[in-house]
Structure formats: structure tokens, C-alpha cells
Amino acid sequence: MKWLQLILNAFLKYQQGRSLMPKNTESLIGLLISILVIIIAVANGIAIGYALIVVWCIMAYVFYRKGYQPKELLNLSWTGAKTSIVVMQIFLLIGWLIAMWQAAGIIPMIIATGIDLINPSLFIACAFLLTAIVSMVLGTAFGTVGTMGIVLITMARAGNIPEDIVAGAIIAGAYFGNRNGPLSSSASLVAALTHTKVPTNIPIMFKDGLLALVISTVLYLLLSQWFPLNYTNSLLPDTIHFVFNIDWILWIPVIIVIGLLPLKVSIRWPIGLSALAAAILAYTNQGATLSELGWYTLTGFELPHYNPLADIIHGGGLQTMFIPTLSIFMATAISGMLEGVGFWNDVRQLLERAKTRSDVFAANVGLALLTGAVGCSQAIAVVMTHSIMRITYAQRGIQDEDVMLDFENSGIVISALLPWNIAAYVPVVMMGTSTAGYVPFAFFLYLVPLLYWLRLRKQDQPIIR
Numbered sequence: 001m002k003w004l005q006l007i008l009n010a011f012l013k014y015q016q017g018r019s020l021m022p023k024n025t026e027s028l029i030g031l032l033i034s035i036l037v038i039i040i041a042v043a044n045g046i047a048i049g050y051a052l053i054v055v056w057c058i059m060a061y062v063f064y065r066k067g068y069q070p071k072e073l074l075n076l077s078w079t080g081a082k083t084s085i086v087v088m089q090i091f092l093l094i095g096w097l098i099a100m101w102q103a104a105g106i107i108p109m110i111i112a113t114g115i116d117l118i119n120p121s122l123f124i125a126c127a128f129l130l131t132a133i134v135s136m137v138l139g140t141a142f143g144t145v146g147t148m149g150i151v152l153i154t155m156a157r158a159g160n161i162p163e164d165i166v167a168g169a170i171i172a173g174a175y176f177g178n179r180n181g182p183l184s185s186s187a188s189l190v191a192a193l194t195h196t197k198v199p200t201n202i203p204i205m206f207k208d209g210l211l212a213l214v215i216s217t218v219l220y221l222l223l224s225q226w227f228p229l230n231y232t233n234s235l236l237p238d239t240i241h242f243v244f245n246i247d248w249i250l251w252i253p254v255i256i257v258i259g260l261l262p263l264k265v266s267i268r269w270p271i272g273l274s275a276l277a278a279a280i281l282a283y284t285n286q287g288a289t290l291s292e293l294g295w296y297t298l299t300g301f302e303l304p305h306y307n308p309l310a311d312i313i314h315g316g317g318l319q320t321m322f323i324p325t326l327s328i329f330m331a332t333a334i335s336g337m338l339e340g341v342g343f344w345n346d347v348r349q350l351l352e353r354a355k356t357r358s359d360v361f362a363a364n365v366g367l368a369l370l371t372g373a374v375g376c377s378q379a380i381a382v383v384m385t386h387s388i389m390r391i392t393y394a395q396r397g398i399q400d401e402d403v404m405l406d407f408e409n410s411g412i413v414i415s416a417l418l419p420w421n422i423a424a425y426v427p428v429v430m431m432g433t434s435t436a437g438y439v440p441f442a443f444f445l446y447l448v449p450l451l452y453w454l455r456l457r458k459q460d461q462p463i464i465r
Contacts, residue, residue: 080336
């Protein structure tokens with residue numbers, strides 16, 4: 001009967017709020033359940049923002065059970081969430097920009113120009129390289145996808161190419177520049193964390209990622225041959241010119257973005273001014289009324305259903321950015337709560353098992369996947385992983401430039417492979433493509449960490465501390 005007594009004692013202690021489980025087991029279970037909730041939401045097409053509300057409730061309950069008061073958890077969450085306010089503003093501005101570029105005829109104009117300039121059998125490779133170049137210049141993956149990416153995915157729809165393939169090429173190209181661009185905020189973030197300098201890091205990063213760039217380009221060239229642009233309506237450029245009043249003045253909002261983004265001003269200014277200029281052009285050139293512009297701003301641009309371009313030219317609006325905005329708010333709230341309660345402290349103990357240089361990088365990748373999955377943000381994945389691993393790198397005497405490469409080749413690119421992470425979720429929402437279908441075709445994003453790990457593995461020696 002001794003086993004019955006043990007069960008009874010366990011039940012009584014549980015009723016008193018004292019779990020028999022080890023100290024951190026409840027937190028781990030809560031984390032695993034949270035990740036499962038996110039995966040189920042993605043698999044069933046449930047908005048990630050709503051899933052993150054459930055995740056916050058799960059983790060808050062876990063920490064409440066561990067003795068934290070609700071007010072304390074709310075304060076920790078708000079400390080994290082308020083850091084997302086600027087990013088939320090940018091998301092809303094991008095939604096406005098896309099709608100106004102559509103209404104003004106800017107995106108249709110670029111499509112008509114691109115049809116004449118891009119070889120149909122090279123389109124997917126061009127999509128990758130063009131977004132890579134633009135993101136290098138602009139320094140922003142979101143800005144690149146919200147401008148060039150929207151144009152390219154619209155051309156893909158018109159040309160009957162599988163959207164997921166082109167979306168993968170666009171996102172991979174956008175994060176090539178996000179990783180390597182001199183104006184990239186993520187490059188600046190990693191440089192600040194690793195005590196290095198962006199101008200010094202760029203040649204190192206480019207050289208390190210060159211093989212991944214070449215292999216990715218070759219793969220996209222092959223896919224371009226298998227899936228060329230195929231315009232069933234060869235009169236598409238003429239149709240665009242018939243529906244929209246195409247004029248050289250439509251290039252002004254594009255020039256505003258290209259001209260202002262490289263300057264050291266908040267990204268909100270070039271996006272907002274370009275959207276405003278496009279709204280004026282939509283009113284003066286395309287005959288849109290103020291009430292129509294207001295409606296487009298809220299719900300996105302759309303043409304009448306009988307218009308031959310209705311299925312091609314559409315999108316944008318503040319409404320499409322609601323879920324991404326909610327997602328980043330909840331993601332940073334969860335991150336603030338986890339950091340505030342010291343959730344990641346015990347994870348550091350696991351790093352003691354990393355004996356070689358490639359093991360340390362593999363641990364970085366694993367943590368980036370975990371923090372990126374839970375925090376749902378590229379910045380959170382990098383900052384949290386660095387917070388956990390900085391002592392490990394210092395103890396092993398790894399040089400700052402090597403630490404920089406580890407983070408550029410892990411959290412920066414891996415975050416965009418997690419469909420529920422803001423780094424991936426916002427681009428697919430802007431393009432209107434499937435949530436996870438792009439992942440197999442974003443070659444550059446997983447070739448970079450894989451090839452880097454293989455190189456470290458080849459050079460491996462035990463690290464002497």
C-alpha cells in the first residue's frame with residue numbers, strides 16, 4: 001500500500017500548489033506546449049497573432065504557478081512589448097505604401113516595364129538577384145519585399161509561375177541584403193553585440209556567403225528553365241496601359257524610397273513620404289476620389305471584379321498589417337516576460353557540452369531556432385541567443401569576427417525560415433502567398449548556416465578553456 005500513500009501525498013501537495021516536478025520542468029513543458037500551439041496554428045492557417053496570445057497565457061500561468069504575481073508579469077511583458085511600437089508603425093506604413101503604389105499605377109507600370117526587360121526563362125533567378133541587390137542598397141528586407149517583392153510576385157501570378165517558388169527566391173534575396181547590406185539594421189545589431197564594425201564585417205560576410213550565393217543562383221536558374229514566365233494574355237502590358245494612366249511622373253515615389261532609405265533617417269520617413277506622393281498621384285493621375293483612397297488605405301487596393309487585372313493588381317492596406325502588428329506586439333511581450341523571469345538562465349548550463357568550434361555554432365543555431373520560434377522576431381532571436389551564449393564565447397576565447405559570423409549565419413537567416421517568425425510572416429502577408437510554402441525554395445537561407453557548419457566541422461579541434 002506504500003505506493004498508494006505516495007500518490008495521495010503527491011495529490012495533496014499538488015492541491016497545495018507545490019508541484020513534485022523539478023524546478024524548471026513546468027517551464028520547459030510550457031515552452032514545448034507553446035511551440036506546439038504555434039505549429040498547429042500555422043498548419044491550420046490560424047493567424048499567428050492569435051496563437052501568440054494563447055502562448056502568452058500559457059507561459060504567464062506557468063510563471064504564476066512559480067510564484068510571480070499577475071501585475072509583475074504584465075509589467076515585464078509591457079517592458080518587452082513597448083520596444084515594438086516603432087516596428088508596428090513601420091508595418092502600418094508599409095501596408096499604406098503597397099495600397100497607394102497599386103492605386104497610383106506604380107506597380108502596374110513596373111510590371112509592364114519588367115515584362116519587356118526580363119527574359120521569361122530567367123525570371124526566378126532575376127527575382128532572387130534583383131531583391132538581393134535592392135536589399136543591399138536599401139538595407140531592409142521588409143522595404144525590399146514591400147516594393148520590389150510585390151512587383152515580382154505580381155508578375156509571377158500574371159505569368160503562371162508557382163507563387164511559392166518565387167516567394168522563396170524573393171525572401172532569400174531580401175535577407176541576402178539584410179545580412180550583407182551596409183545599411184542593414186540587423187548588420188548593425190550584430191556588430192554592436194559582437195564589438196565589431198559594419199564596414200569591416202561586410203567583406204568578411206560576403207566572402208563567407210559567396211558559395212551559398214552561387215549555389216542558390218544556379219538552383220534558381222534551373223527552376224527558371226523549368227518554370228518560365230508564360231503570359232497567357234500577351235496583351236498584358238497593353239491592358240495595364242488601358243486601365244492605368246502610365247506616365248514618367250509615377251517614378252517619383254520610387255525615387256523617394258531609393259533616395260531616402262540610404263540616408264540616416266528613420267525608415268518611416270521614406271516609406272511614409274513615398275506613400276503620400278503615390279496617394280497624390282492616384283488622385284491626380286488615376287482619378288481616384290478621396291473616399292476611395294481612404295478605403296484603399298484601410299482595406300487595400302482592389303479593382304472591380306470584371307476588370308481583367310483584378311486578380312493581379314490588388315493588396316496592401318492597414319487591414320493586412322493588423323495580424324503582423326499584433327504578432328510583433330505579442331512576441332516582444334512574451335520575450336520581455338521570459339527575460340524578466342530569468343527563463344534562459346538554465347539553458348546556459350547545456351552549453352558546457354559544446355567541445356568543438358562546430359559544436360558551439362550548432363548550439364548557436366539551436367538556440368536561434370528556439371528563441372526565434374518563441375520570440376517570433378529576428379532581433380529577439382539574435383539578442384536572446386547572444387545573451388545566453390556571450391559567456392560561452394568569452395570562455396572559449398573565440399575572436400569577435402568569428403562570433404559575428406556565427407550570429408550572421410544563424411539567427412539572422414534562420415529566423416526567416418520560421419513561418420510564424422515576423423521575419424517571414426510579414427513578407428508572406430505583404431505578398432499574399434502561403435505561410436510556409438516558400439521555405440523549401442529559400443535556398444540561400446539554409447545554405448549559409450549549413451556550408452558554414454561544414455567548414456567549421458572540417459577544421460574542428462577541441463576547444464581548450
